[in-house]
Amino acid sequence: MPANTPLVYDTPHEIHKADYLIEMALEHRKRLFEQLPQNSAVLVASGHEQIRNRDVEFPFRADSDFQYLTGFGEPDCVLLLVKKETAESVLFLRPRDAEQETWQGRRLGVEMASPILKVDAAYAIDEMQEAVGEYLQNIDSLYFSFAQMQTWMEPVAEWLTNLKAQVRKGVAAPTKLCDLDEVIHEMRLFKSPREIALMREAARISVQGHLAAMRHAADGRYEYQVQAELEAEFMRHGAQKVAFNSIVASGDNACILHYTENSDLMGQHQLLLVDAGAEFRGYAGDITNTFPVGGRFSEAQLQLYTLVLKAQQAAVAMVAPGVPYDRLHEKVADILTRGLIKLGILQGKPAQLIKSQAYKRFFMHGTGHWLGMDVHDVGQYKIKGEWRELQPGMVVTIEPGLYIPAEAEDVDPQWWGIGIRIEDDVLVTQSGHEVLTQGLPRSVKEIETWMQENNVYLQKTDS
Known part of the structure; x- marks a missing residue:
C-alpha cells in the first residue's frame, strides 16, 4: 500500500453491501493490469467441487486469487485477463441450467456475468478452450500459477501448439510462461483500506466466537460442544464460514499443534486451547486463546501461561514499519528460553x-504468519535471501506457545500435559501497529475474573 494512501476504512454497513467485493475486485484487476507487461495474458481458475463421500461434495470455496480478482465464488470458472492496446477481463463460467439448479442451487449464468461482475465479456465454460486460443493470438507473456501447473499445462500446450501452427497466417504464440504468484501474491500481502475493513470485521467476529467458547467450557463437557458454541457465534455475527478447521484442545491434546478431532471430555483442572477464526467475505480471522476449564489456573499452568503471554506481548509491541520479520521470532525465542531456564525446564546458559x-x-x-484471504496467507517472507521488513498494510499473526506433553519424562511431572498458545492478528500501520483482535481477557487475573463472571457453568464469585 503506498505510503500516502489515506487510512480511511469503510463502515460495517458498507462492507455488507452486495457489490462491495466486486468493487474491490475491480480495483485489484486495475492494479494487476498496471504491473503486467504489454501483450500479456493471465489465467486464474476458481477450482472444482470435491467429493466428500459418494455423491456428497465438500462445501466449495473458490480459489483466493480468483476471488481477489472477481469477487465471485462459483466453481468451474476461469478468469482471463488480456493486456494489449486495452485491458480486457473475460470470465468463463457455468451457464444457467434449470434442472441442475433445481438440485444444486442457483447459478449466475453467462448473461448476467458482465453487468453484475463488471467484466468485459463472459462465455460458457465449455467454450473456454476455443475462445482462449483466440485471445492468446500475438500475446508475448502468459501468466498462471505455477503451483497449479498440472491444471494448466495440458490446455496451455494445446493453445501453444495450435497458435504455432498458424505462423504462416501471421499469428504468433506466447513465448514466455510466467508465474503469476510472484505478482499477485505480492499484491495480496499489502491490504488496501477496504480489505482492512473486512479483516477488522473478521477479527471482531472471531473475538466474539472465542468469548462464546469461554462461556461454555466446563468439566464433563466435550470439546466439540465448545466448538459448536464457538462456530454458532461466528454465524450469529455474520460469518458463514470458518477460516480453518477449529482446534478445541483440552489438556494434553493442546500439545498436538493441529488437533482437530475435538472429541474428548474436558476436565476441571485442564487448560483448554482454542485456535479458531471466522471467515468474513473471504477474509480470515485467526485467534488462539488458552484458559482454564474450571476457571482457575494451577500454579504450574499460571507460570507457563504468564511466560507465553510475556513473549507474545513483547513481540506484538515490536510490530512496526522497518522491523525485519525474523526479529519477532528472535524476541520470543529469547524470552521463552530464559523463562524455561528459570522454571528448571531447560538447563544451561541462555545464549x-x-x-x-x-x-x-x-x-x-514459528511466531506467526501473514494473514489475509488465506489463514496462512501468501507473500514472500524473504527477499533475495534476507528477511523482509514489515511495511504498512501487512497483517501478521503473533502466536508463541509452549507445549510439554506427558511423554516428556525428563521434565518435572508438574508441567506434563500443559499446552499453551496465545495468538492475535496485528496490522502494520504507518506509525506502528494495530491489534485487530482486541477484546479478549489475556492476563491471568483478567481470565479468571472473566470466567467467574461470565461462564455459564461456574457460580459467580467476587473477584
Whole structure:
C-alpha cells in the first residue's frame, strides 16, 4: 500500500453491501493490469467441487486469487485477463441450467456475468478452450500459477501448439510462461483500506466466537460442544464460514499443534486451547486463546501461561514499519528460553541454548504468519535471501506457545500435559501497529475474573 494512501476504512454497513467485493475486485484487476507487461495474458481458475463421500461434495470455496480478482465464488470458472492496446477481463463460467439448479442451487449464468461482475465479456465454460486460443493470438507473456501447473499445462500446450501452427497466417504464440504468484501474491500481502475493513470485521467476529467458547467450557463437557458454541457465534455475527478447521484442545491434546478431532471430555483442572477464526467475505480471522476449564489456573499452568503471554506481548509491541520479520521470532525465542531456564525446564546458559534452538523441543513452530484471504496467507517472507521488513498494510499473526506433553519424562511431572498458545492478528500501520483482535481477557487475573463472571457453568464469585 503506498505510503500516502489515506487510512480511511469503510463502515460495517458498507462492507455488507452486495457489490462491495466486486468493487474491490475491480480495483485489484486495475492494479494487476498496471504491473503486467504489454501483450500479456493471465489465467486464474476458481477450482472444482470435491467429493466428500459418494455423491456428497465438500462445501466449495473458490480459489483466493480468483476471488481477489472477481469477487465471485462459483466453481468451474476461469478468469482471463488480456493486456494489449486495452485491458480486457473475460470470465468463463457455468451457464444457467434449470434442472441442475433445481438440485444444486442457483447459478449466475453467462448473461448476467458482465453487468453484475463488471467484466468485459463472459462465455460458457465449455467454450473456454476455443475462445482462449483466440485471445492468446500475438500475446508475448502468459501468466498462471505455477503451483497449479498440472491444471494448466495440458490446455496451455494445446493453445501453444495450435497458435504455432498458424505462423504462416501471421499469428504468433506466447513465448514466455510466467508465474503469476510472484505478482499477485505480492499484491495480496499489502491490504488496501477496504480489505482492512473486512479483516477488522473478521477479527471482531472471531473475538466474539472465542468469548462464546469461554462461556461454555466446563468439566464433563466435550470439546466439540465448545466448538459448536464457538462456530454458532461466528454465524450469529455474520460469518458463514470458518477460516480453518477449529482446534478445541483440552489438556494434553493442546500439545498436538493441529488437533482437530475435538472429541474428548474436558476436565476441571485442564487448560483448554482454542485456535479458531471466522471467515468474513473471504477474509480470515485467526485467534488462539488458552484458559482454564474450571476457571482457575494451577500454579504450574499460571507460570507457563504468564511466560507465553510475556513473549507474545513483547513481540506484538515490536510490530512496526522497518522491523525485519525474523526479529519477532528472535524476541520470543529469547524470552521463552530464559523463562524455561528459570522454571528448571531447560538447563544451561541462555545464549548457548538460544543458539542451539533448545527451545524448539517445547516451541517448535514459528511466531506467526501473514494473514489475509488465506489463514496462512501468501507473500514472500524473504527477499533475495534476507528477511523482509514489515511495511504498512501487512497483517501478521503473533502466536508463541509452549507445549510439554506427558511423554516428556525428563521434565518435572508438574508441567506434563500443559499446552499453551496465545495468538492475535496485528496490522502494520504507518506509525506502528494495530491489534485487530482486541477484546479478549489475556492476563491471568483478567481470565479468571472473566470466567467467574461470565461462564455459564461456574457460580459467580467476587473477584
